[in-house]
Amino acid sequence: MSVAENSKFISLVADNGTEFTSEQKAIFTIHPDIGFVKGKDSYISFDILNEDIDNKVAVFPATAGASSVIDRMDIYSLANGQLLESLTNYNLWSSIENQYLEEDNQHNSIKNGVSPDCRAFQCSQDPTSKANTITEVGRDAFHRSTGELGALNFSQISSGAGTQSDTVDTDIDIEMCAKKFAARKFCIPLKAGIFSHFGVSEKLTPILLFGGLRIEITFATDKKVMTRVYGKTDTADYKMDTWGNGMKVDAVVAGGSASTATTLKQIVITEDVTDPAKLGITRGSKMTLQKDTANSQNANFVVEGVRRVNSGAGATGNKLCLVFSTALTQMDGGNCRIFFQNGTNGVDTQTYKLKNVELKVLQVIPPAPLMKSIIKESQFDFISWDCFLDNLPQTSLSHQSEITSVASAAKSIFTHYISVAHEDNHYHQNYYAGNPPHNTHLNSIQYFINNKLYPLKAYNPQAKNDKVVNMNEVVKAFQTIGKQVKKLGECRAGNIADYTNTYLHARELARGEQFVYNLKDAEPQIRLGFTAQRDSGNPLGSSHPVGNARIIHFVFSVKTIMVNKDNLQLLL
Numbered sequence: 001m002s003v004a005e006n007s008k009f010i011s012l013v014a015d016n017g018t019e020f021t022s023e024q025k026a027i028f029t030i031h032p033d034i035g036f037v038k039g040k041d042s043y044i045s046f047d048i049l050n051e052d053i054d055n056k057v058a059v060f061p062a063t064a065g066a067s068s069v070i071d072r073m074d075i076y077s078l079a080n081g082q083l084l085e086s087l088t089n090y091n092l093w094s095s096i097e098n099q100y101l102e103e104d105n106q107h108n109s110i111k112n113g114v115s116p117d118c119r120a121f122q123c124s125q126d127p128t129s130k131a132n133t134i135t136e137v138g139r140d141a142f143h144r145s146t147g148e149l150g151a152l153n154f155s156q157i158s159s160g161a162g163t164q165s166d167t168v169d170t171d172i173d174i175e176m177c178a179k180k181f182a183a184r185k186f187c188i189p190l191k192a193g194i195f196s197h198f199g200v201s202e203k204l205t206p207i208l209l210f211g212g213l214r215i216e217i218t219f220a221t222d223k224k225v226m227t228r229v230y231g232k233t234d235t236a237d238y239k240m241d242t243w244g245n246g247m248k249v250d251a252v253v254a255g256g257s258a259s260t261a262t263t264l265k266q267i268v269i270t271e272d273v274t275d276p277a278k279l280g281i282t283r284g285s286k287m288t289l290q291k292d293t294a295n296s297q298n299a300n301f302v303v304e305g306v307r308r309v310n311s312g313a314g315a316t317g318n319k320l321c322l323v324f325s326t327a328l329t330q331m332d333g334g335n336c337r338i339f340f341q342n343g344t345n346g347v348d349t350q351t352y353k354l355k356n357v358e359l360k361v362l363q364v365i366p367p368a369p370l371m372k373s374i375i376k377e378s379q380f381d382f383i384s385w386d387c388f389l390d391n392l393p394q395t396s397l398s399h400q401s402e403i404t405s406v407a408s409a410a411k412s413i414f415t416h417y418i419s420v421a422h423e424d425n426h427y428h429q430n431y432y433a434g435n436p437p438h439n440t441h442l443n444s445i446q447y448f449i450n451n452k453l454y455p456l457k458a459y460n461p462q463a464k465n466d467k468v469v470n471m472n473e474v475v476k477a478f479q480t481i482g483k484q485v486k487k488l489g490e491c492r493a494g495n496i497a498d499y500t501n502t503y504l505h506a507r508e509l510a511r512g513e514q515f516v517y518n519l520k521d522a523e524p525q526i527r528l529g530f531t532a533q534r535d536s537g538n539p540l541g542s543s544h545p546v547g548n549a550r551i552i553h554f555v556f557s558v559k560t561i562m563v564n565k566d567n568l569q570l571l572l
Helices: 065-069 090-100 105-112 146-152 368-376 467-480 493-497
Strands: 007-013 025-030 036-050 070-077 083-088 121-125 132-136 184-189 213-219 247-249 266-268 286-291 297-309 319-324 336-340 352-364 379-392 398-402 410-419 442-449 452-459 505-508 525-530 549-563 568-571
Touching: 007 025, 025 352, 036 065, 065 070, 065 090, 065 105, 065 184, 070 090, 083 090, 083 379, 083 549, 090 410, 105 184, 379 398, 410 467, 442 505, 467 505
Parallel strands: none
Antiparallel strands: 007 352, 025 213, 036 184, 036 352, 070 083, 070 213, 121 132, 247 336, 266 319, 286 297, 286 336, 297 319, 379 549, 398 525, 410 505, 410 549, 442 452, 442 525, 549 568
């Protein structure tokens, strides 16, 4: 009998509700009578709603997608409360997998909400000097806008569908330009070892033997999930958080002429906007209009709609006018700009809500002989990770990063670097992007484990030095946990010369499914060397140094659950 004939999906609602906000916890109970679950086909589904009180548009982080909502996942035995698996920085590891292990970005975009162009950095090359400039996605020269990620918005914006005449004072797309944002549904896989996400061989999760499971999912902070978008005209990007970063508009004058189409209830954007969706402005958005840097301003006015207007003789028809329900204060002269409300509520008002949260598990009833053999088994092995943190001071030119793992069956180590100052930035979450060697000035890596150096000679991970060595080590480390690397970054144009995936360096500890490495008394550490401090200059091409960095080590190991009729125990 086929698996399909012996399986069915079961929808589980959290014990503590169906709606959650940031930093709350959803608790799911999988009772032992479910028997066996096929973890790789199980998933979490939810609707996500942008609840920003100032109605600012948001998208998921480009590389993490919908998995960004999960900060950690803790799995317990329902029978005795034993913690079986604890996955911290779940969203970060999901981001890494999306870049390295997913070959079809379009497919992953639809199902998991990542960017169709799933990478952390964009590298451009000056045609004259041939010099490379690498830029974090969402920052400065490579802005994340509704134009780039429009399909992934989980907030509704004006779609720009159709073109209205200059005399029609209605929204370009009334349905999409709604005041209330619409929720979007996503389904994300369970990247947990106990559900056979890692490893070469797939096996059923014996819920029956564990006495049932309790899964606690802690949701991430708003900043880890909500990425701001830039306002975008045909020729420029606008950050839209202060006057200096605001979008340029015509002056507001009483009785404006037909050529400018400005009245006390209208503002014309000075540049052409072919697609209104790129504005990053929705109906209901709370905006501020200000002239120069003076205090004279119209604060907290609400956008009611968008329409096209003439821009004088020879107009291309790409001028857009924002319409408001209340009159604005007259502002003659130039240097008028609009930006999102930045008053009492500030710019950090973006929040999300999850609705209809469900855990969908695929229950499988194995054939009787197989079920008997599984029940007789006294142990269940799976691969999972533990996180270990370290701080890298901005002035250090050498650093020994201690990894305090005591896993007796380790498989591999992956290391990731975060700029503390930019970890939660609304426009680019460095938490996901990390910092490649070019940013941190890292030029020497060597592991020291059980009083031995790996490799015998330190290597330089800089892109123009030992990038190939670094990437080869990453590929081998992924293989130890049953994962095949399918993409090492973007290899077109200037991107071939630098790291465009989130930077990792890694160490394979045990090759082959049957082999492990005992770290209990090995006192593992990584010896790092740097060419410069991280407190000055700008590795990303603007004025933001990395500063103090946080190092996150993912240590993967085999864990064993011992089961008998009287007891259940987790062995590390």
